[in-house]
Amino acid sequence: MAHAYTPGLRISHREVIRRSRTLPIKGKVLVSEGDILEAQQIVAETFMPGDIIPVNLSNLLSMPPADVPECMLVKVGDQISMGDPIARTQGIFGMFKSEYKSKYEGTVETISNVTGQMILRGEPHPVRVLSFIPGKVVEVLPEEGVVIEAEVSYIQGIFGIGGETFGNIKMACDLHSEELTKDKIEKDMQGSVIVGGSRVTADAITKAVDVGAAGIVTGGIDDADLRDFLGYDLGVAITGTEKKGITLITTEGFGDIAMAQRTFDLLKSREGADASINGATQIRAGVIRPIIAIPVDDTVPEAHQAEGHVEGVLEIGCSLRIIRDPYFGMIGTVKDLPSEPQALESGSKARVLDVELTSGEIVTVPRANVELIEGDS
Amino acid sequence: MAKLDTDKINVILATDCGSTTTKAILIQKVDGEYRQTHRGEAPTTVEEPFADVTVGVINSVTEVAELAGRRLVDENEKIIHPATDSEGCDIYISTSSAGGGLQMMVAGVIKEMTAASAKRAALGAGAIVMDTIASNDGRKAHQRIQRIRELRPDMMLISGGTDGGDAKHVVEIAELVSPAKPKPRFGKEYQLPIVYAGNNEAVENMEGIFQDGFELMVVDNLRPVLERENLGPARDAIHDLFLEHVMAHAPGYNKLIEWTDAPIMPTPGAVGNILQTIAEREKINVVGVDIGGATTDIFSVFDETFNRTVSANLGMSYSISNVCAEATMPNVLRWVNFDMDERELRNRVKNKMIRPTTIPQSLEALIFEHAVAREALRLAYQQHKEFATTLKGVQQQRTVGDTFSQQTSGQSIVNNMKLNLLVASGGVLSHAPRMNQTALLMIDAFQPEGVTSLAKDSIFMMPHLGVLAQVHPQAATEVFERDCLIYLGSVVAPAGRGKEGKPCFSYSIEGSTLNESGEILFGDIKLLPLGPGETATISLEPAKTFDAGDGEGKKVKAEVRGGTVGLFLDGRGRPLDIPQDHSRSKKMIDNWVNAADLYTNGQE
Numbered sequence: 001m002a003h004a005y006t007p008g009l010r011i012s013h014r015e016v017i018r019r020s021r022t023l024p025i026k027g028k029v030l031v032s033e034g035d036i037l038e039a040q041q042i043v044a045e046t047f048m049p050g051d052i053i054p055v056n057l058s059n060l061l062s063m064p065p066a067d068v069p070e071c072m073l074v075k076v077g078d079q080i081s082m083g084d085p086i087a088r089t090q091g092i093f094g095m096f097k098s099e100y101k102s103k104y105e106g107t108v109e110t111i112s113n114v115t116g117q118m119i120l121r122g123e124p125h126p127v128r129v130l131s132f133i134p135g136k137v138v139e140v141l142p143e144e145g146v147v148i149e150a151e152v153s154y155i156q157g158i159f160g161i162g163g164e165t166f167g168n169i170k171m172a173c174d175l176h177s178e179e180l181t182k183d184k185i186e187k188d189m190q191g192s193v194i195v196g197g198s199r200v201t202a203d204a205i206t207k208a209v210d211v212g213a214a215g216i217v218t219g220g221i222d223d224a225d226l227r228d229f230l231g232y233d234l235g236v237a238i239t240g241t242e243k244k245g246i247t248l249i250t251t252e253g254f255g256d257i258a259m260a261q262r263t264f265d266l267l268k269s270r271e272g273a274d275a276s277i278n279g280a281t282q283i284r285a286g287v288i289r290p291i292i293a294i295p296v297d298d299t300v301p302e303a304h305q306a307e308g309h310v311e312g313v314l315e316i317g318c319s320l321r322i323i324r325d326p327y328f329g330m331i332g333t334v335k336d337l338p339s340e341p342q343a344l345e346s347g348s349k350a351r352v353l354d355v356e357l358t359s360g361e362i363v364t365v366p367r368a369n370v371e372l373i374e375g376d377s
Numbered sequence: 378m379a380k381l382d383t384d385k386i387n388v389i390l391a392t393d394c395g396s397t398t399t400k401a402i403l404i405q406k407v408d409g410e411y412r413q414t415h416r417g418e419a420p421t422t423v424e425e426p427f428a429d430v431t432v433g434v435i436n437s438v439t440e441v442a443e444l445a446g447r448r449l450v451d452e453n454e455k456i457i458h459p460a461t462d463s464e465g466c467d468i469y470i471s472t473s474s475a476g477g478g479l480q481m482m483v484a485g486v487i488k489e490m491t492a493a494s495a496k497r498a499a500l501g502a503g504a505i506v507m508d509t510i511a512s513n514d515g516r517k518a519h520q521r522i523q524r525i526r527e528l529r530p531d532m533m534l535i536s537g538g539t540d541g542g543d544a545k546h547v548v549e550i551a552e553l554v555s556p557a558k559p560k561p562r563f564g565k566e567y568q569l570p571i572v573y574a575g576n577n578e579a580v581e582n583m584e585g586i587f588q589d590g591f592e593l594m595v596v597d598n599l600r601p602v603l604e605r606e607n608l609g610p611a612r613d614a615i616h617d618l619f620l621e622h623v624m625a626h627a628p629g630y631n632k633l634i635e636w637t638d639a640p641i642m643p644t645p646g647a648v649g650n651i652l653q654t655i656a657e658r659e660k661i662n663v664v665g666v667d668i669g670g671a672t673t674d675i676f677s678v679f680d681e682t683f684n685r686t687v688s689a690n691l692g693m694s695y696s697i698s699n700v701c702a703e704a705t706m707p708n709v710l711r712w713v714n715f716d717m718d719e720r721e722l723r724n725r726v727k728n729k730m731i732r733p734t735t736i737p738q739s740l741e742a743l744i745f746e747h748a749v750a751r752e753a754l755r756l757a758y759q760q761h762k763e764f765a766t767t768l769k770g771v772q773q774q775r776t777v778g779d780t781f782s783q784q785t786s787g788q789s790i791v792n793n794m795k796l797n798l799l800v801a802s803g804g805v806l807s808h809a810p811r812m813n814q815t816a817l818l819m820i821d822a823f824q825p826e827g828v829t830s831l832a833k834d835s836i837f838m839m840p841h842l843g844v845l846a847q848v849h850p851q852a853a854t855e856v857f858e859r860d861c862l863i864y865l866g867s868v869v870a871p872a873g874r875g876k877e878g879k880p881c882f883s884y885s886i887e888g889s890t891l892n893e894s895g896e897i898l899f900g901d902i903k904l905l906p907l908g909p910g911e912t913a914t915i916s917l918e919p920a921k922t923f924d925a926g927d928g929e930g931k932k933v934k935a936e937v938r939g940g941t942v943g944l945f946l947d948g949r950g951r952p953l954d955i956p957q958d959h960s961r962s963k964k965m966i967d968n969w970v971n972a973a974d975l976y977t978n979g980q981e
Binding site: 223 | 737
C-alpha cells in the first residue's frame with residue numbers, strides 16, 4: 001500500500017460540510033441554532049460608522065470661525081436631509097442674511113468654533129454576512145456569526161478567481177471535452193453558474209460577464225487569457241478578492257484540458273439546481289481550494305465509497321489523472337506499482353507507476369505526477 | 378528531552394520537511410564510522426486530506442525502511458524509537474521549511490509614504506506583499522479587516538508617523554489589525570508575528586493592542602523623519618521572525634516536535650551551520666545555495682563574515698510563477714536552446730504552481746525547469762548581495778517628492794572574484810540527472826569570477842547534518858566528509874567583456890593527469906577532464922580587457938581542484954550577456970550545452 005503523492009480533489013454526490021460564517025467586526029446574529037437557512041439569508045449584521053463629511057461653514061458663509069456656533073440652525077446629534085437650512089448669518093441690522101442649505105445627508109457630529117467646520121456623519125454602512133450555503137445553524141458564535149451544516153453535492157476546483165456567489169447551474173457544453181466558447185454563452189444565463197467542458201476561451205469569459213452570469217465552472221483556462229482578464233500576472237496563487245464581475249473556477253488546471261468525466265457528470269446531473277460557488281484559492285501550506293456546493297434533495301443518490309478503498313491510497317485499479325506533461329490531463333487507472341525507481345526521459349530516476357489510459361494505452365509516469373480522483377463513486 | 382549518550386548511538390534517522398518534498402536519510406555506524414546509508418523521499422503533506430506534515434515524514438521514512446531492510450515505522454505509523462538490534466533508530470531529528478514562502482501584509486498611515494516604505498522593507502526581506510493597508514487607501518475599516526482575514530498573512534509590518542509625531546493615525550491602523558484576528562494557516566497555537574516600525578511614541582500603545590495572540594517585535598522607525606528612510610531594522614526583523622516563527626511551521630508541526638530528539642531547526646539555519654563550518658575549516662570564502670519549492674536560501678562567508686538570506690518569493694514549485702513573473706519569460710527562455718511556445722509554457726508554469734509536487738518527466742520539461750532555476754538563483758543572489766553589505770543600517774536619504782526606487786545602502790561584501798567555493802543544494806540542483814547540469818547551472822546563475830571550486834550536496838543532506846551537528850557533532854562531521862559534499866570541479870572565468878571570436882585568455886595547465894595549453898575565445902566555454910581528488914596548476918594570461926583576479930590583462934597562476942565534472946574554462950566574460958534575440962541566444966546556448974556535455978551522454 002502506498003500513499004498517493006498528490007491527493008486528489010474531492011468530488012462527492014452527497015457530503016455533509018460545515019462552514020463558519022462570521023462578521024469582520026462584532027455585531028448582531030440574526031438567526032438561531034436549529035434554523036434552516038436559504039443561501040442568501042443574512043445571518044449576522046453590524047453597522048459601521050458612516051463617512052465623515054466636513055462642511056466649512058466659516059468659508060461658505062464668510063464669517064469668523066468663532067461666530068459659527070451662534071449662527072447654527074441645527075445642533076449636534078440632529079439628522080440632516082439634503083436642502084435643510086444649516087446655518088444663517090446675523091446679517092447687518094437683520095438684513096442681508098446669508099444661509100447655507102445642506103448638500104448632504106447625515107447626522108451632525110461636531111461644530112467647531114476653532115475651525116468653523118461642521119462635521120456631518122453619513123448614514124451607517126451595514127455590514128452583513130450571508131449564509132452562503134443553505135443549511136442548518138448548528139452553532140451560534142455570539143456577536144460574530146454562525147456555523148452552518150449542510151448536505152451538498154461537493155466539488156473542489158483546482159484554481160479559481162473571484163469570491164462567493166450563487167446561481168443555478170446551466171450546462172453550456174454537451175461533453176466534458178468540449179471547449180467553452182463565446183457562442184455557447186446565451187442571454188438567459190444571467191445570474192447562472194455556467195458549466196463548460198474543457199478550456200474556456202477569453203471571449204467566452206467576456207461574454208459571460210456581459211450577460212451577467214454569476215460564475216463559470218470549466219476544465220481549464222489559458223494562463224495568457226487569465227492574465228489579460230485580470231490585467232496582471234499572478235505571481236502566487238492567492239485569489240478570491242478579484243472584482244471582475246464573475247467567479248471563475250477551473251476543475252483541472254491551465255491549458256486545454258477536459259473536465260474529469262465524473263465532475264462533468266455530477267454537474268450535469270444537478271443542472272437547474274442552485275449552486276454556491278467560491279473561487280478563492282490559496283496554494284501554500286494550509287491550502288484553500290475553490291468550491292462548488294449544491295444542496296441535495298432526496299433525488300440525489302446516497303454516497304457510497306468504493307469497497308475496500310482507503311482515501312489517499314494509491315493502489316492497483318485506482319482512478320487517477322496525470323498532472324504533468326507529456327500526458328497532462330489524461331485519465332486512467334493504476335495498472336502496476338513497481339517499487340524500484342526507474343529512469344525517466346529527462347534522465348532523472350524516480351518511483352513510477354504504470355497507468356492504463358482510457359484509450360487502452362499503458363504509459364509509465366512518475367508517482368509524483370498523478371492525482372487520485374477521490375470521492376464517492 | 379533526555380541527554381544522549383553519543384557513544385551508544387548506532388542508527389540515526391533525520392528528515393527535512395521541505396515545502397514540497399520531505400527527505401529522510403538513515404545514518405548508521407559502519408565499521409566504527411558513521412555513514413549515510415539510505416535515503417527516501419515523499420511529497421510533503423500539508424494539503425488536505427492529510428494536512429499533517431508527519432504523514433509525509435512517515436512516507437519518506439517508510440521508503441528508507443524498505444530500502445534499508447530495517448523496520449523504522451510501527452503499526453501505529455510512529456517512528457520506532459529507541460532502536461533495538463533489528464529495528465528503529467537511536468536518534469530522530471528533523472529540520473523544516475514546510476511552511477513555505479513568506480506572504481505578508483504591510484500597513485502604514487499614508488499609502489505613498491510610510492506604507493510605501495513598509496512595502497519596500499518587506500520586499501527587501503524577500504517577502505511577497507499580499508496587500509498594503511493605509512489610512513488613505515480608499516477602503517472602509519471593515520473592508521480592510523475582511524481583507525486581512527481573507528488573506529491570512531504570515532506576518533504583518535506596521536509603520537506610520539515620524540518619531541515624536543502624532544501617534545493617533547498609526548494607533549488607528551493597529552486597532553484595525555488587532556480585531557481582524559487573522560486566522561493563521563498553521564493552527565491555533567501559531568501567534569501572528571507583527572513587526573512594528575513606526576512612530577516611537579506609539580510603542581506603548583502597540584504593546585497594549587497586540588498583547589494577546591500576537592508576537593510583537595518593535596524595531597526602529599522605518600521613516601524616523603519624513604525625508605529619511607531606514608529600512609534595515611524592519612527588514613532584518615522580518616527575516617528573523619520568518620525563520621523563527623513561520624518557515625518551520627506547518628499543519629502537524631506540534632506532533633512532529635514530540636517525535637524528535639532535538640528542537641526542529643528551520644532548514645536555512647541548519648544549512649547555514651554546515652557552510653560556516655566548511656568556510657572556517659578550509660579558511661576560504663564560500664557561497665552556498667539551497668533552492669527549494671517555495672524559497673531560495675543563499676549563504677555566504679566572505680572574510681569570516683557570515684550572511685544568510687531567504688528569498689521567500691523564489692522557488693521551484695509554490696513560487697515558480699513568481700520567479701517567471703519577476704524574471705519575465707524572455708529572461709527565462711534565453712536559457713533554452715530550442716523553440717518553446719510561450720502560451721504553452723505559461724500554462725505549464727501555472728500547473729506546476731497549483732500542483733507543486735510534480736517532477737519533470739520529459740527532457741524538454743527538465744531543460745525548462747533548469748532555465749527557471751537559473752533565474753531564481755540569479756534573483757536570489759542579487760538580493761543576497763544587497764543584504765550582505767559592509768555598512769548595515771545606514772539610512773537612505775529620501776525626499777518627500779522622491780520617486781522611490783528599491784535600493785539599499787552600503788557596499789556589498791559579496792565579491793565573486795574572491796569567491797573560493799560555490800556549493801549547490803536543493804532539489805533541482807541535487808537531483809539534476811547529470812552533475813554537468815548542476816555545475817553549469819551554478820556557473821550561469823552565480824557567475825563566479827577568477828578561479829572557483831564547485832561542489833554539491835550529494836543527495837541533499839546538508840539540512841539533516843546541520844541539525845545533527847547540534848546533537849552529535851562527530852557523526853555529522855564524519856558523514857559530511859565522506860558522503861555529503863561532492864566536488865564537481867572548478868571554473869576559471871575572467872571578468873570583462875570582449876568581441877565575439879576574439880581571444881579571452883590563454884592558458885597552460887600542469888597536473889598529474891591533465892597537461893594542456895591553449896586559448897579560449899570570448900563567448901566560448903570548454904570542459905576539460907580533471908577527476909575527483911586531482912589537482913592541477915593553471916597559468917592564465919587574460920586579454921587586456923579581462924581580469925582573472927590580479928587586474929585587467931595581468932597573468933594569474935592558481936591551483937584548480939578536480940571533481941566529478943572537471944575543469945571549466947569559461948571565456949564568456951562577466952557579466953554574462955545573452956542576446957534578447959532568441960535565434961541568436963539559442964545558437965549560443967546550444968554551443969554551451971554541447972561544450973559542457975549537458976544532455977548528450979546518457980545519465981550518471
